[in-house]
Amino acid sequence: MFIYGFGVLLLACVFQGSFGICFKKYQPFSWEAFWALFSIIGVLLIPHIWAYIEVPSYMKYILQTPVHVLLIGALAGFFWGISAIWYSRAIDTIGVSLTSGINIGASTILGSLIPMLILKTVPAANVLTVLLIGQVIMLLGVAALTKAGLMKGSVDSADKGLSSAMKSGIILALISGLGSASLNIAYSYTQVPVQNAIADGIPAISASLISWPVVFFGGFLANFFYALSNNGIALVIANAWGLKDGEWKGYPEAKKVMFIGNGILIISFIVLGIANGM
Numbered sequence: 001m002f003i004y005g006f007g008v009l010l011l012a013c014v015f016q017g018s019f020g021i022c023f024k025k026y027q028p029f030s031w032e033a034f035w036a037l038f039s040i041i042g043v044l045l046i047p048h049i050w051a052y053i054e055v056p057s058y059m060k061y062i063l064q065t066p067v068h069v070l071l072i073g074a075l076a077g078f079f080w081g082i083s084a085i086w087y088s089r090a091i092d093t094i095g096v097s098l099t100s101g102i103n104i105g106a107s108t109i110l111g112s113l114i115p116m117l118i119l120k121t122v123p124a125a126n127v128l129t130v131l132l133i134g135q136v137i138m139l140l141g142v143a144a145l146t147k148a149g150l151m152k153g154s155v156d157s158a159d160k161g162l163s164s165a166m167k168s169g170i171i172l173a174l175i176s177g178l179g180s181a182s183l184n185i186a187y188s189y190t191q192v193p194v195q196n197a198i199a200d201g202i203p204a205i206s207a208s209l210i211s212w213p214v215v216f217f218g219g220f221l222a223n224f225f226y227a228l229s230n231n232g233i234a235l236v237i238a239n240a241w242g243l244k245d246g247e248w249k250g251y252p253e254a255k256k257v258m259f260i261g262n263g264i265l266i267i268s269f270i271v272l273g274i275a276n277g278m
Helices: 002-024 031-054 058-063 067-094 096-119 125-156 160-189 192-199 204-229 238-244 252-277
Strands: none
Touching: 031 058, 031 067, 031 204, 058 192, 058 204, 067 096, 067 160, 067 204, 096 125, 096 160, 096 252, 125 252, 160 204, 192 204
């Protein structure tokens, strides 16, 4: 089971890290067409397909869930959907490497702390201490990545416009990270159908998928209808794609700071992993 879980996690990291590169390679499609396709397949269909594969009767548990739970879960998913739009816009401005680092760092911090407050599942003092240390280290990594982006912008900007665009992109990446945390909050809140399925004998690892169709439905609404309403607007793996794509070529000092920031993030992930295993 441990090997299976680690393999799924590794595959998820590959997909998550490679996700952003698509936003630079969507031609000859328009951004809107690409985003609408992503919304339908990735946000609407895949959660239902995966839940059906693992729990064929998954809709029974969703329909048994109180309406207010479903609405709040979908609403939080809707906020995630908005943050995903900001994420893609940030990539257009500051690139895959910087956007992903800032987004993942910010979303991980809030996405781990806020559900503890909602569910009142604050861990033991020693675990909480290690968790908070990991969060502080992660903040340092996010700060270093932000510094790298500003350094890159200062090299580029003989004019103020580009520097302003760089700052706007960093702000979008930070805000999208805050919005991304709502995905974990939504999942934590919509545990009613999951627990009902577990009570019926469904393995917990399979039952955990039942929340996602609810949560991502809200995300689908935000993403798909945004793409439809804007016809005419051309808007430690993610960083590898960014380097391969030449985003940091000609910025040696900024690249060093970017590597330092990612190194700090990796350390923070290790600390957080230790906290989760305590």
